[in-house]
Amino acid sequence: MMAMSEEQSLIEVHLYGQLRRFAPDRDAAGESVALISVKDGETILDIVRRMGIEPQELSHVFLNAEYSGLKRRIGAGDRLGLFPLDMGLLYRQYFPKKESD
Template identity: 25%
Template sequence: MKPHHRHDEPMKLELKLFATLRPYLKGTCEDGTLEVPDNTTVADVIELLKLPEEQVRLIFVNGRHADRDRELCAGDRLGIFPPVGGG
């Protein structure tokens, strides 16, 4: 069950950026918690953090694959991964 959230206050999300995306947390949500308005989507978070579009490859919300248009809820865990190079 999701925690109760009042619509007039920011939602708190748990955010993890991986590998080459980690530096984008600096000065924004270094503790891993991000406050965003209600009705925020994954795409909104990508824009807010100024992540380069081509560097966003995999998105997970609460451990499940998600699309950029996914609307987030208070308490969600958002993970964003860059492309992974092979060798």
């Protein structure tokens, strides 16, 4: 069995609003995307904390375009979208939140 390469163990974390300050490229006009390595069994909360983001700063979290809770497991190739409190959306009224896998 071959070991997973570093490139394959990355996820994209898209940061919006005030959370852009945690991105390597803090350009307000551009995309604020961080490439983060992920370990087996890690959750969204693990990634958020590792990036230095306080969970209380989050309004909405999307994992692969699904409105998600922080306990969901994350894997290589996933795309995570993090929205701060000042960009609260009405998703909770229209879409069910997937809390865990």
